[in-house]
Amino acid sequence: MVDNLTVPSPETEIPEEVSGLRMTRQRREVYRILLQDRDHPTANDVFLRVKDALPSISLATVYNCLEALVQHGIVRQVNFERESSRFCPNVAEHGHFHDRSTGVIHDITFKPGVNLSDFLDLPAGAVITDIELTLRGQLGSI
Amino acid sequence: MVDNLTVPSPETEIPEEVSGLRMTRQRREVYRILLQDRDHPTANDVFLRVKDALPSISLATVYNCLEALVQHGIVRQVNFERESSRFCPNVAEHGHFHDRSTGVIHDITFKPGVNLSDFLDLPAGAVITDIELTLRGQLGSI
């Protein structure tokens, strides 16, 4: 039950090149980790996980790989307040719901066909190119 | 032409105490600066501006004051990506539109009567307590 078709499943082979970015061993492994558990890990989380496959990788390389993946539109960087950045392989437009009681971060999508100006008072003539939405709360009552 | 009634105008006297926070000289001046130009300044911006009235104030104090104001719900801290935090005296629920061509940050409000679940696919049973919305783009065509 995959909820988003724009994310490759973790089993599919990651090709030699993705969106114009050559997939080195390190980049491939970093990307694979992101596809494996879609829990929005931090750079350090990724570092710890990727060490299983590449024990000699450095944190700097993880940062480099993540930056390359983000700049080629393969991965999204997600910031919550001033916490460490988190990374998400879902590059479709989506927001995040942060469950305060469990700490789990859920992807949330816009209902099809909705328009920003349907629910927001936008400045006249505003052309929106990028949306960032974060919700916080709980799943179910306490 | 004030666009939001939950923000005191810059002329009104700031009382001895606001929302349970004693207004010291430094806190009052920091708050006054935020009310004066609602341009979402950074802590350092506030520091530079507040020096006119209090030349011996320290950056640490500006951070202390901003933290106190935020924790008492008098001021909102706003984060864009990994940039320095910005501060906003509008504590009503609102999002932000960041005009990429001018750098100006506009407050945006939700249209009255709209419900989150009207336009978002939320996880079942999600109770939302906090919304953070940032839009980026341009005012008018290039």
Added chain:
DNA sequence: ACCAATATCAAGAACTATTCTAAATTGGTT
């Protein structure tokens, strides 16, 4: 296969925003 050019990686230093620490100052209260 060899070589040179280019890209990537690794390690640690550097950087920036923010928080912490500890000493001085302030302001209100007995």
Added chain:
DNA sequence: AACCAATTTAGAATAGTTCTTGATATTGGT
């Protein structure tokens, strides 16, 4: 005035991230 708690100050410390530099790896042309 002496006291006490809160606040302010200056500078050190911290955390996340980026930068620098030299080592490795990969590519494409011969």
